[in-house]
Amino acid sequence: MIEITCKLLVIGAGPGGYVCAIRAGQLGIDTVIVESAKLGGSCLNVGCIPSKALIHVADEYEKLAAAAQGKTPFGLTASAPALDLKQAIGWKDGIVQRLNNGVAALLRKSKVKIVHGRARFRDGKTVAVETETGPKLIRAETIVIATGSAPVELPFLPFGDTVISSTQALSLPEIPARLAVVGAGYIGLELGIAFAKLGSQVTIVEALPKILPLYDAELTAPVERSLSRLGVELLLGAKARGAAPDGKSLLVEAAEGKERRIAADTILVTVGRKPVLSDLGLEELVLDMDGSFIRIGERCETSMRGIHAIGDVTGEPMLAHRAMAQGELVAEIVAGLPRAWDKRCIPAICFTDPEIVSAGLSPDEALRAGFEIKIGQFPLAASGRAMTLHSEQGFVRIVAQANTHVILGIQAVGQSVSELSAAFGLAIEMGATLEDIAGTIHAHPTLGEAVQEAALKALGHAIHI
Amino acid sequence: MMAERVIKLPDVGEGIAEAELVEWHVKVGDIVREDDLLAAVMTDKATVEIPSPVEGEVVWVGADIGDTVAIGSALVRLKVAGEGAAEAGEAEANEAPEPVVATKPAAGPKNEAPASAPAKPAETRPAPSPKPRAVSSPALSAAPRRQAGEKPLASPAVRLKAREAGIDLRQVAGSGPGGRITHEDLDSFVLRGPEAERAPGLARRTAVTDVKIVGLRRKIAEKMALSKARIPHITIVEEVDVTALEDLRAVLNKKPTPERPKLTLLPFVMRALVKALAEQPNLNALFDDEAGIVHQHAGIHIGIATQTPSGLIVPVVKHAEARDLWDCARELGRLADRGREGSATRDDLTGSTITITSLGALGGIATTPVINHPEVAIVGVNKMMVRPMWNGSSFVPRKMMNLSSSFDHRVIDGWDAAVFVQRLKELLENPATLFVDA
Numbered sequence: 001m002i003e004i005t006c007k008l009l010v011i012g013a014g015p016g017g018y019v020c021a022i023r024a025g026q027l028g029i030d031t032v033i034v035e036s037a038k039l040g041g042s043c044l045n046v047g048c049i050p051s052k053a054l055i056h057v058a059d060e061y062e063k064l065a066a067a068a069q070g071k072t073p074f075g076l077t078a079s080a081p082a083l084d085l086k087q088a089i090g091w092k093d094g095i096v097q098r099l100n101n102g103v104a105a106l107l108r109k110s111k112v113k114i115v116h117g118r119a120r121f122r123d124g125k126t127v128a129v130e131t132e133t134g135p136k137l138i139r140a141e142t143i144v145i146a147t148g149s150a151p152v153e154l155p156f157l158p159f160g161d162t163v164i165s166s167t168q169a170l171s172l173p174e175i176p177a178r179l180a181v182v183g184a185g186y187i188g189l190e191l192g193i194a195f196a197k198l199g200s201q202v203t204i205v206e207a208l209p210k211i212l213p214l215y216d217a218e219l220t221a222p223v224e225r226s227l228s229r230l231g232v233e234l235l236l237g238a239k240a241r242g243a244a245p246d247g248k249s250l251l252v253e254a255a256e257g258k259e260r261r262i263a264a265d266t267i268l269v270t271v272g273r274k275p276v277l278s279d280l281g282l283e284e285l286v287l288d289m290d291g292s293f294i295r296i297g298e299r300c301e302t303s304m305r306g307i308h309a310i311g312d313v314t315g316e317p318m319l320a321h322r323a324m325a326q327g328e329l330v331a332e333i334v335a336g337l338p339r340a341w342d343k344r345c346i347p348a349i350c351f352t353d354p355e356i357v358s359a360g361l362s363p364d365e366a367l368r369a370g371f372e373i374k375i376g377q378f379p380l381a382a383s384g385r386a387m388t389l390h391s392e393q394g395f396v397r398i399v400a401q402a403n404t405h406v407i408l409g410i411q412a413v414g415q416s417v418s419e420l421s422a423a424f425g426l427a428i429e430m431g432a433t434l435e436d437i438a439g440t441i442h443a444h445p446t447l448g449e450a451v452q453e454a455a456l457k458a459l460g461h462a463i464h465i
Numbered sequence: 466m467m468a469e470r471v472i473k474l475p476d477v478g479e480g481i482a483e484a485e486l487v488e489w490h491v492k493v494g495d496i497v498r499e500d501d502l503l504a505a506v507m508t509d510k511a512t513v514e515i516p517s518p519v520e521g522e523v524v525w526v527g528a529d530i531g532d533t534v535a536i537g538s539a540l541v542r543l544k545v546a547g548e549g550a551a552e553a554g555e556a557e558a559n560e561a562p563e564p565v566v567a568t569k570p571a572a573g574p575k576n577e578a579p580a581s582a583p584a585k586p587a588e589t590r591p592a593p594s595p596k597p598r599a600v601s602s603p604a605l606s607a608a609p610r611r612q613a614g615e616k617p618l619a620s621p622a623v624r625l626k627a628r629e630a631g632i633d634l635r636q637v638a639g640s641g642p643g644g645r646i647t648h649e650d651l652d653s654f655v656l657r658g659p660e661a662e663r664a665p666g667l668a669r670r671t672a673v674t675d676v677k678i679v680g681l682r683r684k685i686a687e688k689m690a691l692s693k694a695r696i697p698h699i700t701i702v703e704e705v706d707v708t709a710l711e712d713l714r715a716v717l718n719k720k721p722t723p724e725r726p727k728l729t730l731l732p733f734v735m736r737a738l739v740k741a742l743a744e745q746p747n748l749n750a751l752f753d754d755e756a757g758i759v760h761q762h763a764g765i766h767i768g769i770a771t772q773t774p775s776g777l778i779v780p781v782v783k784h785a786e787a788r789d790l791w792d793c794a795r796e797l798g799r800l801a802d803r804g805r806e807g808s809a810t811r812d813d814l815t816g817s818t819i820t821i822t823s824l825g826a827l828g829g830i831a832t833t834p835v836i837n838h839p840e841v842a843i844v845g846v847n848k849m850m851v852r853p854m855w856n857g858s859s860f861v862p863r864k865m866m867n868l869s870s871s872f873d874h875r876v877i878d879g880w881d882a883a884v885f886v887q888r889l890k891e892l893l894e895n896p897a898t899l900f901v902d903a
Contacts, residue, residue, distance in 0.1 A: 337629070338628045338629055338631065339628065340628065342621075342624050342628075344616075401643065404642070404643030404644065405642065405643060406618060406642070406643035406644075406645070429620065429621050430620045430621075431618040431619060431620060431641070431643065431645040431646075433642040433643050433645075435642065436642070
């Protein structure tokens with residue numbers, strides 16, 4: 001058996017793992033990364049990137065469809081659009097492949113050794129990897145578990161031909177005429193909305209009484225309106241019970257307790273993600289767990305010396321950028337630098353229509369945390385830029401501490417507001433106050449002005465409202 | 466239109482080429498009016514205030530406190546309004562404001578001040594330490610401290626810097642909005658350590674406060690170092706029975722007039738010095754040790770070491786040999802007034818050939834005076850107190866005062882020094898002899 005000895009072994013080349021490995025390489029650490037599938041993990045291959053590509057296709061399609069139906073207020077018309085889905089999927093796959101190659105190149109540039117295969121712990125310092133060329137044994141001073149997460153499967157709706165996860169939804173051979181989505185979290189809504197735009201008749205089933213349970217009603221209302229505009233049927237407080245035997249419909253126990261049969265060619269199950277920890281040989285280790293996740297401390301350290309865990313295996317929020325930050329952190333710790341997790345916020349985005357961004361605390365969260373708060377909210381309907389984009393839905397909202405004006409959270413809902421997340425995160429990490437944002441010139445005409453206006457509003461002197 | 470004018474350090478007289486910046490009255494961003502003071506510089510003995518010749522906004526300052534600034538170099542740049550404003554380049558030629566010469570380290574000896582009598586020293590106000598450098602810590606201002614459990618508010622860069630310096634940011638007071646910890650807060654924390662907790666009881670304090678030694682304090686430091694480094698001191702302490710002298714002083718002070726002000730002990734000591742030096746002129750001298758020459762002066766110019774709020778200065782009573790008791794007293798008074806008015810001239814502060822130092826009631830039992838280089842002798846007056854003295858048959862209460870005098874042992878032998886001190890003792894114990902001409 002080939003044996004490799006290294007200082008740092010990273011298991012999993014998703015956004016957490018590959019960032020950790022690249023940073024470690026930059027710091028001169030002898031690093032090996034093991035990946036059983038493609039480089040880039042869920043994010044790059046079956047998550048963030050391909051879904052955004054598909055959403056873009058859907059948005060473009062919808063615009064043309066609106067023009068074809070003469071629905072634009074500015075007199076743009078077009079003939080009915082047609083989509084070659086195969087080509088769209090090919091375009092998306094091309095992007096994914098370019099990024100795969102990019103990650104590989106970056107790893108090589110940082111002198112990280114890539115081992116393809118499935119890793120399994122032998123003990124706290126040794127991992128066996130089954131590769132195409134035979135088994136390899138890797139001994140490392142430090143091991144980072146970054147194996148990520150996978151879609152949760154419902155026992156009564158096992159994944160198959162018609163019951164699919166988000167992974168398959170990104171590579172369907174054709175647009176399903178009728179699509180049932182189980183779970184109105186951000187993944188279900190993003191994909192449900194995209195398919196609705198592409199022409200599917202979409203029904204979304206959610207057991208809870210609201211969509212996007214992690215966001216407050218103010219933020220989700222514009223999305224609900226958009227669902228209704230797109231003709232998406234939303235069943236809240238409804239439980240999926242299984243697929244009908246003919247595979248052509250989804251059985252649902254609706255809110256009032258009565259059974260409903262929802263005709264569906266395809267059932268998309270997006271009820272959450274679970275950590276990928278099976279077959280990893282964790283039974284050889286003694287790791288403290290936090291539910292189904294690995295328990296970590298502020299240095300991403302596990303209960304075993306020399307073993308760190310980052311990304312989705314460590315729990316919510318399961319976001320690529322959190323994993324990346326953790327990966328960087330761990331690499332620097334391995335290099336002997338004093339580091340600990342001290343982030344003030346992890347921004348989160350729903351690429352729904354309209355988009356939702358949230359960084360830091362919402363008003364409710366801030367109140368629950370015991371803060372006295374000031375809120376400033378500015379509607380995009382008052383933004384010149386939003387008008388010119390013909391998308392006046394939504395708002396920017398700033399939550400600040402009442403006495404100090406230190407910003408606790410910023411949220412926004414609206415078209416293209418995802419790009420504002422950088423400003424939100426920066427403001428919070430820098431410990432900005434309302435006056436800092438109000439006193440920063442925001443270029444005109446942009447949606448960003450709404451951020452400044454929201455700060456001014458909280459201070460009691462918004463200009464444009 | 467706006468233009469920039471450069472204010473240069475003017476020629477502050479005395480034929481000097483540079484001066485030390487001791488105080489800024491303005492900072493960048495300040496608006497100054499014509500004649501507002503910009504800065505103070507210090508020459509050999511005097512502090513000179515530099516006013517602004519024009520109105521404008523300070524956009525640049527050219528030196529830090531403690532820096533030595535060459536005459537004619539740019540001190541301040543002002544943004545000035547109006548059409549007549551010269552361009553920066555031209556302005557360089559002509560901006561030299563008229564300096565206001567004010568000898569700041571002045572507050573000279575009050576009449577009773579440096580005497581040994583039960584009088585307070587010249588100025589009992591604590592001498593303000595030189596202002597800390599401009600980077601004085603923002604954290605030292607009343608910064609809100611976080612409550613227990615509250616997360617410190619700081620940018621990622623500050624957090625990283627703190628972590629690398631091993632500092633728990635919860636210990637650092639933030640001066641920014643909302644208690645945000647700035648880079649400056651962290652830097653000053655690193656420099657000074659945590660502020661002592663305001664908890665009752667005893668607590669360790671680990672802060673170190675850095676005070677830059679500038680201006681007069683620096684001059685004093687240099688002078689003292691020079692004196693102690695070059696001069697091997699010999700110090701003699703002798704006790705003097707001043708009972709008779711005090712009786713005489715009490716009589717003379719019964720009816721003071723402007724012509725005949727109240728006398729402290731100092732004029733009598735000066736008188737004794739003049740008498741003693743007449744017999745030992747080698748003690749009234751300046752030793753040019755580099756040339757190897759002792760300049761014995763016929764004129765006796767007595768420096769009076771004096772504490773002022775800004776530090777030690779030495780005004781000089783010139784030609785004490787030509788002054789009677791009252792004249793000495795009046796001259797001491799004049800120098801004190803000049804000091805208070807801040808109008809002491811360079812001439813008032815230079816030219817001594819021997820020095821008296823007195824801390825009055827604080828004078829202690831004995832001191833080890835440091836010779837005022839390049840002089841060769843200094844007489845220290847210690848405090849007067851009633852002590853029981855043996856008169857051969859019994860103890861009697863006597864007013865006793867010690868003199869602690871130092872001499873440059875390179876040019877004064879111990880024998881000569883002892884003779885001189887004994888002569889002073891004899892003169893002061895028999896005050897009539899002070900007024901008997903030789």
